Amino acid sequence: AGAGSIIICILVFFAMYRFDQIVAAYNLMKGILMPFIYGAVIAYLLTPVCNFIERHLFCFLESRMKKPEKAHGIAGAAGIGLSMVFSLLVIYLLIAMVMPQVFLSIGSIVTAFPSMVNKWSAWIQNYLQDNEIVWNYVNQFIDTVSVNVESWLETKLLPNMQTIVSGVSAGLLGAIVVMKNILIGLIAAIYMMGNRRKFAAQAKKLIYSAFSVRHANAILDECRLIDRMFGGFISGKLIDSLIIGVLCFIVMTILRLPYTLLISLIVGITNMIPYFGPFIGAVPGAIVMLMVSPLKAVIFIIMIFALQQFDGLYLGPKILGQSVGLRPLWI
Numbered sequence: 001a002g003a004g005s006i007i008i009c010i011l012v013f014f015a016m017y018r019f020d021q022i023v024a025a026y027n028l029m030k031g032i033l034m035p036f037i038y039g040a041v042i043a044y045l046l047t048p049v050c051n052f053i054e055r056h057l058f059c060f061l062e063s064r065m066k067k068p069e070k071a072h073g074i075a076g077a078a079g080i081g082l083s084m085v086f087s088l089l090v091i092y093l094l095i096a097m098v099m100p101q102v103f104l105s106i107g108s109i110v111t112a113f114p115s116m117v118n119k120w121s122a123w124i125q126n127y128l129q130d131n132e133i134v135w136n137y138v139n140q141f142i143d144t145v146s147v148n149v150e151s152w153l154e155t156k157l158l159p160n161m162q163t164i165v166s167g168v169s170a171g172l173l174g175a176i177v178v179m180k181n182i183l184i185g186l187i188a189a190i191y192m193m194g195n196r197r198k199f200a201a202q203a204k205k206l207i208y209s210a211f212s213v214r215h216a217n218a219i220l221d222e223c224r225l226i227d228r229m230f231g232g233f234i235s236g237k238l239i240d241s242l243i244i245g246v247l248c249f250i251v252m253t254i255l256r257l258p259y260t261l262l263i264s265l266i267v268g269i270t271n272m273i274p275y276f277g278p279f280i281g282a283v284p285g286a287i288v289m290l291m292v293s294p295l296k297a298v299i300f301i302i303m304i305f306a307l308q309q310f311d312g313l314y315l316g317p318k319i320l321g322q323s324v325g326l327r328p329l330w331i
Contacts, residue, residue, distance in 0.1 A: 034181050035180075035181040035182075035184035035185045035188060036185070036188050037185075038181050038189075039184070039185040039186070039187070039188025039189040039191075039192055040192060041185075042087075042186065043188075043189040043192040043193045043196070045087075045234070046083045046084065046189065047196060048231070048235075049083040049086060049087070050079040050080055050082075050083040052079075053075075053078065053079040053082050053083060054075045054076055054078070054079030055075075057074075057075040057078055057079065058075035061075055076194070077194075080190055080193045080194055083193070084186070084189075084190065116291045204216075207219055207220065232320075233320060236319045237272055237320065238272070239319055240271070240315060240316050240319045240320065241268050241271040241272050243315060243319075244267065244271045244311050244315070245264050245265065245269075246268075247307060248263070248267045248268065248303075248307060249261060249264035251307065252264060252300075255299060257289065257296055257299065257300055257303075258288075258292055258296070259285075259288055262288075263284075263285040263288065263300075266281050266285060267281040267282070267285065267304070267307075268281075269281070271311070278308040278311070281304075282300075282301065282308075286300055286304075
């Protein structure tokens with residue numbers, strides 16, 4: 001125990017002393033392994049679909065082919081290919097159905113934005129004309145902001161334009177790197193899905209060679225439990241967010257609120273984020289509604305609050321409790 005404590009202290013001191021080098025090495029390894037991390041995530045998400053297709057296709061081919069090994073090989077290859085095609089088809093259908101309406105909503109917001117600004121400007125001017133004290137404070141505030149903005153433009157923005165342009169270029173380069181990693185990740189995902197049983201068997205051998213039988217069995221049981229609960233949480237959260245997005249669209253349509261599809265899409269996507277997601281999704285919708293009408297903004301906020309209460313108290317625990325295997329209290 002004493003030797004172990006000394007070794008741990010030495011490692012902690014070394015990590016603190018060489019922190020910059022450790023971070024640089026970590027970033028280097030992350031950049032190298034990122035395509036394979038993407039591939040592992042894609043393979044993990046598509047494996048249930050692949051197993052479903054492979055299982056049913058093997059049952060269909062087994063009675064029609066003489067060699068079960070050949071039927072199993074065909075079913076496995078078809079399962080991988082069809083699961084990849086299925087995922088790409090789902091993404092394409094979502095983009096084809098949703099994106100045109102989203103772009104239409106964004107375009108209408110951009111078109112209506114000048115009239116919204118004029119309407120609010122006229123309201124503010126009418127209000128300030130009747131309140132001289134408030135008008136004086138506003139003038140002082142505008143003067144202060146103008147001076148600060150001019151100072152910021154002269155001292156911060158203009159001298160750093162080259163840095164800003166370099167940052168934009170780095171962002172574009174980063175987007176290209178991400179696309180490259182995703183493409184390589186798709187290839188790695190196909191390889192991982194094709195050899196998933198071999199990898200699982202090798203991992204079991206490694207665990208049993210490093211630990212006793214009792215501890216190895218406990219580790220494998222915990223890994224199966226983690227896989228079941230984590231996979232159940234992801235699938236349950238996807239279903240929950242889809243239902244919330246559809247309900248938001250239906251309720252907004254009934255209440256005749258504008259930009260229903262755009263805001264419902266934002267609410268559904270941000271609902272995937274635990275705890276803070278519903279509030280993050282409500283903010284842009286409330287801002288858009290406030291630009292159209294304060295009354296509609298209040299109605300939207302009340303609707304989102306009621307919808308999130310329904311999700312948090314009933315729908316979420318019901319779906320996640322069944323898929324994860326935990327009681328609603330623990331969810």
